[in-house]
Amino acid sequence: MNRWIEKQRHLIDFTASSLARRKGKSLGLLVVYTLLVFVLASVSLYTHALRNEATRVLAGTPEIVLQRLIAGRHDLVPPGYVEKIGRMRGVQKIEGRLWGYYYDSVLKANYTFMVPADRNIAEGEITVGPALERSRGLAAGNGISFRAYSGELHTFIVTGVLAHESELVSADLVLMSEADFRRFFAYPEGHYTDIALWVANPQEVRNVGRKLIDALPDSRPILREEVLRTYASVFDWREGMMLALLSAAILAFGIFAWEKAAGLSAEEKREIGILKAIGWETGDVIAMKFWEGFLVSLLAFLLGYVAAYVHVFHFEFALFAPVLQGWAVLYPSFALTPRIDGVQVATLFVFTVLPYTAATLVPIWRAATTDPDTVMRS
Amino acid sequence: MIFQPAIIALLLAAGLSLAMLAAASPFAVQLIRHWDIGSGSERQLRLERLTYLFSMMMALVCGLQILSTLLFVFNADRMAVMFVGAMCAVGTLNANAYGFPALYAQLALFFLAAVWLAINRLDNQARDYPLTRLKYALLLVYAPLAALVLYLQFKHFIHLEADVITSCCGSMFSEAADTVASELGTMAPRRAIALFYTALGAAVLLALWHWRGAGRRAWGGLAVGASSVAAFFAALIGIVAFVSLYIYEHPNHHCPFCILKPEYGYQGYLLYVPLFTAAAAGLAAGVLTPFARRPSLATLAPRASARLAGIAAAGFALFAAIASVMVLRSNLILIA
Amino acid sequence: MLELANIRKAFNQGRHNEYWALKGIDLAIPPARVSVLKGPSGSGKTTLLTILGCLARPTEGRVRLKGEDISGLPERFLTEIRRRSFGFIFQQFNLVRGLSAIDNIILPGYPTGTPRAQLLQRAEALLADMQLAHRRDAKVEWLSGGEQQRVAICRALINDPEILVADEPTANLDSRLSAEFLAILRRLAEAGRTVILTSHDPLVVESAVVDRVYSLRDGQLIDVRDVRRAAP
Numbered sequence: 001m002n003r004w005i006e007k008q009r010h011l012i013d014f015t016a017s018s019l020a021r022r023k024g025k026s027l028g029l030l031v032v033y034t035l036l037v038f039v040l041a042s043v044s045l046y047t048h049a050l051r052n053e054a055t056r057v058l059a060g061t062p063e064i065v066l067q068r069l070i071a072g073r074h075d076l077v078p079p080g081y082v083e084k085i086g087r088m089r090g091v092q093k094i095e096g097r098l099w100g101y102y103y104d105s106v107l108k109a110n111y112t113f114m115v116p117a118d119r120n121i122a123e124g125e126i127t128v129g130p131a132l133e134r135s136r137g138l139a140a141g142n143g144i145s146f147r148a149y150s151g152e153l154h155t156f157i158v159t160g161v162l163a164h165e166s167e168l169v170s171a172d173l174v175l176m177s178e179a180d181f182r183r184f185f186a187y188p189e190g191h192y193t194d195i196a197l198w199v200a201n202p203q204e205v206r207n208v209g210r211k212l213i214d215a216l217p218d219s220r221p222i223l224r225e226e227v228l229r230t231y232a233s234v235f236d237w238r239e240g241m242m243l244a245l246l247s248a249a250i251l252a253f254g255i256f257a258w259e260k261a262a263g264l265s266a267e268e269k270r271e272i273g274i275l276k277a278i279g280w281e282t283g284d285v286i287a288m289k290f291w292e293g294f295l296v297s298l299l300a301f302l303l304g305y306v307a308a309y310v311h312v313f314h315f316e317f318a319l320f321a322p323v324l325q326g327w328a329v330l331y332p333s334f335a336l337t338p339r340i341d342g343v344q345v346a347t348l349f350v351f352t353v354l355p356y357t358a359a360t361l362v363p364i365w366r367a368a369t370t371d372p373d374t375v376m377r378s
Numbered sequence: 379m380i381f382q383p384a385i386i387a388l389l390l391a392a393g394l395s396l397a398m399l400a401a402a403s404p405f406a407v408q409l410i411r412h413w414d415i416g417s418g419s420e421r422q423l424r425l426e427r428l429t430y431l432f433s434m435m436m437a438l439v440c441g442l443q444i445l446s447t448l449l450f451v452f453n454a455d456r457m458a459v460m461f462v463g464a465m466c467a468v469g470t471l472n473a474n475a476y477g478f479p480a481l482y483a484q485l486a487l488f489f490l491a492a493v494w495l496a497i498n499r500l501d502n503q504a505r506d507y508p509l510t511r512l513k514y515a516l517l518l519v520y521a522p523l524a525a526l527v528l529y530l531q532f533k534h535f536i537h538l539e540a541d542v543i544t545s546c547c548g549s550m551f552s553e554a555a556d557t558v559a560s561e562l563g564t565m566a567p568r569r570a571i572a573l574f575y576t577a578l579g580a581a582v583l584l585a586l587w588h589w590r591g592a593g594r595r596a597w598g599g600l601a602v603g604a605s606s607v608a609a610f611f612a613a614l615i616g617i618v619a620f621v622s623l624y625i626y627e628h629p630n631h632h633c634p635f636c637i638l639k640p641e642y643g644y645q646g647y648l649l650y651v652p653l654f655t656a657a658a659a660g661l662a663a664g665v666l667t668p669f670a671r672r673p674s675l676a677t678l679a680p681r682a683s684a685r686l687a688g689i690a691a692a693g694f695a696l697f698a699a700i701a702s703v704m705v706l707r708s709n710l711i712l713i714a
Numbered sequence: 715m716l717e718l719a720n721i722r723k724a725f726n727q728g729r730h731n732e733y734w735a736l737k738g739i740d741l742a743i744p745p746a747r748v749s750v751l752k753g754p755s756g757s758g759k760t761t762l763l764t765i766l767g768c769l770a771r772p773t774e775g776r777v778r779l780k781g782e783d784i785s786g787l788p789e790r791f792l793t794e795i796r797r798r799s800f801g802f803i804f805q806q807f808n809l810v811r812g813l814s815a816i817d818n819i820i821l822p823g824y825p826t827g828t829p830r831a832q833l834l835q836r837a838e839a840l841l842a843d844m845q846l847a848h849r850r851d852a853k854v855e856w857l858s859g860g861e862q863q864r865v866a867i868c869r870a871l872i873n874d875p876e877i878l879v880a881d882e883p884t885a886n887l888d889s890r891l892s893a894e895f896l897a898i899l900r901r902l903a904e905a906g907r908t909v910i911l912t913s914h915d916p917l918v919v920e921s922a923v924v925d926r927v928y929s930l931r932d933g934q935l936i937d938v939r940d941v942r943r944a945a946p
Contacts, residue, residue, distance in 0.1 A: 002827075003826075003827030004827060005827075006827040006828070006829055006830075007824065007826070007827035010824035010825075011824065014821075017812075017813070018812075021812040225459070229459055232459055233460060236382035236383070237382065239383050240382045240383055240385075240386065243383050243386060267811070270808075271810055275821065277769060277802055277808070278802055278821060278822040278869065279796055279800075279822045279825060279873070280793070280822075280824070281793040281794070282427070282430050282789060282790070282793075283790065284824070284825045286434065342452055343449065343452040343456055346384075346387070346448065346452065347383050347384045347387040347449065350387035350388075350445070350446075350449070351387060351390075354390070354391065354394065357438065358438075361434055361438065362431070364434075365430060369427040371770065372764075372769045372789075372793070372796075373769040373770045375804055375806075375808050376760055376763070376764055376769070376804060376805075376881050415788070416786050418773045418774060418785065419724075419727055419773060420724070420725075420726075420727045420773075421727070421728075423771065426788050427789075502790060505787055505788070505791050506786075507788060
């Protein structure tokens with residue numbers, strides 16, 4: 001056992017020194033390898049963080065949102081619906097919600113206007129999201145005017161700015177009182193945008209949903225788990241698309257690695273010939289080359305992953321953000337919560353180290369099975 | 379079909395295993411037909427050189443199976459949110475009929491690859507390479523298995539549609555369901571515990587005895603192999619029937635996969651790593667014993683078998699110890 | 715010590731350019747002596763040396779080392795025997811450029827798993843013996859031809875082999891260095907090591923150091939002559 005360890009130490013020593021002796025070639029491979037890990041890790045870290053963000057945000061939302069449909073289109077919930085649902089087993093809380101979109105022609109952006117249920121806002125006052133704070137230069141105490149769809153101008157005083165934590169969702173939010181909201185949009189009294197229901201037991205959610213359809217056939221319950229599922233598949237799908245596009249890069253890398261491994265310089269061939277002649281066995285040379293691949297892969301993986309981590313969580317994914325991100329004109333500049341997970345790392349490993357290993361397998365074997373008597377025949 | 383990176387990665391890994399074994403097959407046939415260790419002909423030298431490549435490939439296949447089995451389970455766990463009623467990996471694997479078979483096929487390929495590597499190691503120690511033909515005949519058997527792994531995985535993934543109602547581990551192991559798995563789950567803890575410790579104890583003792591006796595008795599090796607397989611299944615039953623309950627501290631949570639998750643401190647690895655190592659080593663110890671009949675392996679095979687038995691004994695003992703500690707440290711009271 | 719029986723070696727077997735480099739060689743190398751294989755280029759002396767040195771396997775025939783038949787052994791075991799029993803000195807010295815003298819010398823010790831400290835100790839003793847201790851850490855490409863030759867000898871001796879094999883060792887040396895080299899061989903043979911060389915250099919073949927000369931032509935042994943009768 002000791003001898004075995006000692007031997008591996010010798011082989012690692014030798015391969016490290018031979019990598020150092022061939023700086024140009026080793027560096028070239030390392031740079032390309034690292035770049036591949038960096039790009040793939042960036043995409044994967046970013047989509048993963050987005051997914052987490054969405055999950056985190058949705059965790060605070062109601063289990064079921066009930067919408068009313070007319071001709072398959074979303075419509076206002078007429079008065080009396082909340083009462084009609086009444087007490088239903090398993091439902092903790094029911095609430096009619098008021099929210100809508102407003103197009104700001106100054107910034108050419110959409111805001112979400114909303115009446116919050118969990119806080120009271122006095123008439124004539126609003127609380128805005130961080131994106132609005134930035135783009136319109138607002139601060140607490142400032143006044144701002146919006147032109148309603150009817151043409152009237154309404155002026156509000158900003159009394160607060162929402163926290164930055166979940167900026168992905170709250171960036172373009174404007175919170176106001178119910179009276180202001182109804183006046184601004186000329187929203188009919190007693191109508192709501194939708195109804196939110198909180199259900200304590202997750203096993204009950206689907207039953208409640210079914211009962212809701214029975215009670216109000218013209219309505220559509222949207223379950224939080226469905227939204228979550230949709231988000232998850234949308235993000236996964238985007239990541240998958242990105243990877244499919246990048247598969248060409250992975251393939252190119254495989255060919256590159258093959259060439260690097262197969263295209264041994266005359267000097268390297270001579271070296272392996274010498275080693276074989278002076279008593280190294282094929283297995284020893286393979287082990288030596290294995291350690292070479294291990295060192296290069298480890299280094300490239302660490303460098304690429306750390307660089308991607310910094311890129312995603314400190315530089316906000318600056319290089320690829322436009323491809324994967326959002327739908328709104330107001331780009332939320334949210335700081336993602338750093339998170340690393342096992343599936344992701346293992347997946348990344350399969351996409352980078354595996355092609356490298358597979359591509360170098362045959363060239364390594366070829367080099368290692370050089371005849372020991374070659375050096376005497378040159 | 380759900381298009382996502384981990385799935386592509388899994389298919390890629392399975393495809394690569396298959397591609398390697400398939401590409402090796404024609405050479406394996408050549409090797410079986412023309413192998414002649416006594417000859418110094420150029421063809422024989424070429425064939426001998428090829429064996430190094432095949433060893434490398436098998437090592438890679440074996441490693442790939444470990445990696446992709448882990449990834450498969452993890453990914454199933456993460457995808458559980460996409461299926462109504464699925465709460466962990468079991469739900470995803472149950473989403474269609476191919477999930478569990480794919481997992482089993484993967485594990486089978488892992489064990490077979492490990493056994494192949496053990497045979498290869500033994501063969502490489504004897505100066506006349508007596509098992510070469512056998513090794514490459516085995517290789518020909520493995521290629522279809524690798525194809526089966528790829529097929530089952532592909533079928534599993536292509537038939538995964540988000541929103542299929544599936545059972546989760548809660549319902550799978552609940553008393554209403556009438557499956558083998560549920561029977562295991564509802565096995566009385568006392569009986570499961572008895573089975574668990576009896577099988578593991580027997581495997582440890584047999585392996586220790588074989589190891590101490592330097593593997594001289596052939597039936598000892600076979601007993602180690604058989605008892606290792608038995609202990610492996612008993613251990614899995616034990617994990618489902620009671621060890622997991624103690625880890626989750628929940629009387630009805632039987633899942634063998636959730637223990638791998640960070641919520642439970644990755645405790646599953648502490649269990650599965652020694653268990654799988656021990657099972658593979660024990661199995662190999664059994665497989666190697668009959669080879670002692672070949673003259674050049676008369677001393678080598680028992681020695682290798684004893685060594686593997688030693689590893690198996692240590693692995694099973696470690697596994698049993700860790701499981702016992704987890705049970706004792708738990709706050710759950712299952713047996714008053 | 716080392717016996718060959720009816721050794722034949724083919725290249726490009728089964729193809730149109732099939733060529734038999736050795737056509738049935740029988741010989742026995744005496745222990746603790748200096749033996750020389752001589753012959754014109756193409757006579758098969760290097761091929762014969764690779765078989766004697768376990769670098770290659772004969773196509774037909776038997777090789778016996780100390781009575782043990784090693785001709786059919788696969789490379790894995792042949793290498794083990796070679797590592798333990800043979801040291802090699804090549805015509806071009808074949809040192810690994812970029813490594814220091816001492817790192818070159820300990821290379822054959824790597825696969826044996828001998829601890830580095832032990833290898834270094836042995837290498838330093840060998841270097842001192844060859845009056846090269848001061849060049850220990852010099853990169854081999856900065857060494858003179860004579861120094862490279864001596865580093866190569868140290869490398870051949872690091873695993874303490876019984877048999878030393880040298881292929882045209884004086885081809886790149888002038889007369890003075892060749893004489894020095896032969897003196898070293900003499901010393902090694904007197905210390906009990908068996909030495910086998912190939913050469914067509916008259917300086918070597920006719921040297922007083924040599925005990926036995928094997929003459930080859932066209933893959934056949936045409937003459938064996940004991941040139942020095944002194945017993946060690």
